[in-house]
Amino acid sequence: xxxxxxxxxxxxxxxxxxxxxxxxxxxxxxxxxxxxxxxxxxxxxxxxxxxxxxxxxxxxxxxxxxxxxxxxxxxxxxxxxxxxxxxxxxxxxxxxxxxxxxxxxxxxxxxxxxxxxxxxxxxxxxxxxxxxxxxxxxxxxxxxxxxxxxxxxxxxxxxxxxxxxxxxxxxxxxxxxx
Amino acid sequence: xxxxxxxxxxxxxxxxxxxxxxxxxxxxxxxxxxxxxxxxxxxxxxxxxxxxxxxxxxxxxxxxxxxxxxxxxxxxxxxxxxxxxxxxxxxxxxxxxxxxxxxxxxxxxxxxxxxxxxxxxxxxxxxxxxxxxxxxxxxxxxxxxxxxxxxxxxxxxxxxxxxxxxxxxxxxxxxxx
Numbered sequence: 511x512x513x514x515x516x517x518x519x520x521x522x523x524x525x526x527x528x529x530x531x532x533x534x535x536x537x538x539x540x541x542x543x544x545x546x547x548x549x550x551x552x553x554x555x556x557x558x559x560x561x562x563x564x565x566x567x568x569x570x571x572x573x574x575x576x577x578x579x580x581x582x583x584x585x586x587x588x589x590x591x592x593x594x595x596x597x598x599x600x601x602x603x604x605x606x607x608x609x610x611x612x613x614x615x616x617x618x619x620x621x622x623x624x625x626x627x628x629x630x631x632x633x634x635x636x637x638x639x640x641x642x643x644x645x646x647x648x649x650x651x652x653x654x655x656x657x658x659x660x661x662x663x664x665x666x667x668x669x670x671x672x673x674x675x676x677x678x679x680x681x682x683x684x685x686x687x688x
Numbered sequence: 689x690x691x692x693x694x695x696x697x698x699x700x701x702x703x704x705x706x707x708x709x710x711x712x713x714x715x716x717x718x719x720x721x722x723x724x725x726x727x728x729x730x731x732x733x734x735x736x737x738x739x740x741x742x743x744x745x746x747x748x749x750x751x752x753x754x755x756x757x758x759x760x761x762x763x764x765x766x767x768x769x770x771x772x773x774x775x776x777x778x779x780x781x782x783x784x785x786x787x788x789x790x791x792x793x794x795x796x797x798x799x800x801x802x803x804x805x806x807x808x809x810x811x812x813x814x815x816x817x818x819x820x821x822x823x824x825x826x827x828x829x830x831x832x833x834x835x836x837x838x839x840x841x842x843x844x845x846x847x848x849x850x851x852x853x854x855x856x857x858x859x860x861x862x863x864x865x
Contacts, residue, residue: 527851534825536832536847562854565861566826568800569807580706587702587728591695591735 521558522548529555533562698735705748706731708828709755715823716759718808726762730755749837752824756838760816803861810860814853821846822853 521529525548531537532545549556709730714723734741734751741750811819820839824830825846832850836843 526855527847530851530854531832531847534850536825561858565803565807565858566854568804569811569826569857575710583706583710583724583728584702587706587731588699590728590732591698591702594732594735595695 521555522552525552525555526558529559530562533559533566694738695735698738701734701747701751702731705751708748709751712752712755712823712828713759715827716756716763716819718812722762726758727755730758733758745837746834749830749834752828752830752838753840756820756824760820763816806860807857810857814856817841818849818853818856821849822857825850
């Protein structure tokens with residue numbers, strides 16, 4: 511066993527790494543053949559390999575656990591996986607629309623809606639203004655530029671009215687004289 | 689595939705790899721509860737990231753990488769040397785207790801126990817990469833090529849890590865009388 515100090519001898523330095531690989535069966539040809547040939551004539555390397563064969567398996571004994579442990583382990587993990595699915599499906603439902611292609615599509619749609627709204631709104635304002643103009647009779651609109659004329663006409667009407675009043679009063683006074 | 693179908697398919701993988709995942713985590717942490725939590729966390733991560741799994745590599749090398757990384761991160765966070773608890777009275781696992789050969793004498797059993805204790809302590813003090821290479825090769829039987837994929841390094845580097853790990857473990861037994 512390993513407790514004997516004299517058995518704990520070093521292997522030849524140039525073979526040590528290959529001996530480890532040889533132990534694990536990972537030493538390829540031609541190294542494998544070279545190691546085997548060397549082992550025939552080297553007691554130190556044989557001891558080294560025997561040590562590996564003795565102590566390395568001691569580190570690898572798997573821990574045996576009862577089947578009940580594995581059943582519980584599996585069921586617990588299944589529940590955790592189901593919880594992940596539940597969380598993900600909620601998330602997916604909420605953000606289902608936000609696929610990579612949806613972002614530019616949504617942006618384009620918004621721009622289109624905005625452009626259409628502005629265009630239509632502008633058209634409606636324009637239409638309203640047009641109708642307001644059309645509700646005024648054309649004669650009035652034509653005469654709107656000749657407001658001075660109408661003002662002078664009013665003045666003339668007023669003069670006529672005063673003259674008529676003056677004529678009326680003079681006739682009354684002549685009648686009283688008679 | 690629908691979500692339920694995905695989960696069912698993944699549960700098949702869980703059944704196939706749960707013992708190995710637990711064992712890797714246990715080899716790193718030497719603690720049953722931590723091994724359970726870490727290995728389950730590895731499965732949950734793998735399930736969440738299964739869409740990122742590159743089909744060109746095998747599932748288990750990809751999955752082992754998740755397990756190993758989780759374990760290394762955990763040990764780093766824990767910031768103490770794993771297996772140090774083996775020095776305590778109640779730290780030897782039930783599995784290790786069951787390793788004793790019933791046909792051997794009490795002296796041989798005591799020596800074997802001491803060898804295992806020293807190996808456990810030495811394994812805990814190995815640098816992370818050496819320990820990973822050693823555990824995956826010695827405990828889990830992965831080939832050098834597979835370990836290189838798990839560790840995302842070259843096969844030559846894995847061979848060097850493995851050799852250094854074995855040399856350090858052997859050294860830990862040097863003074864055993």
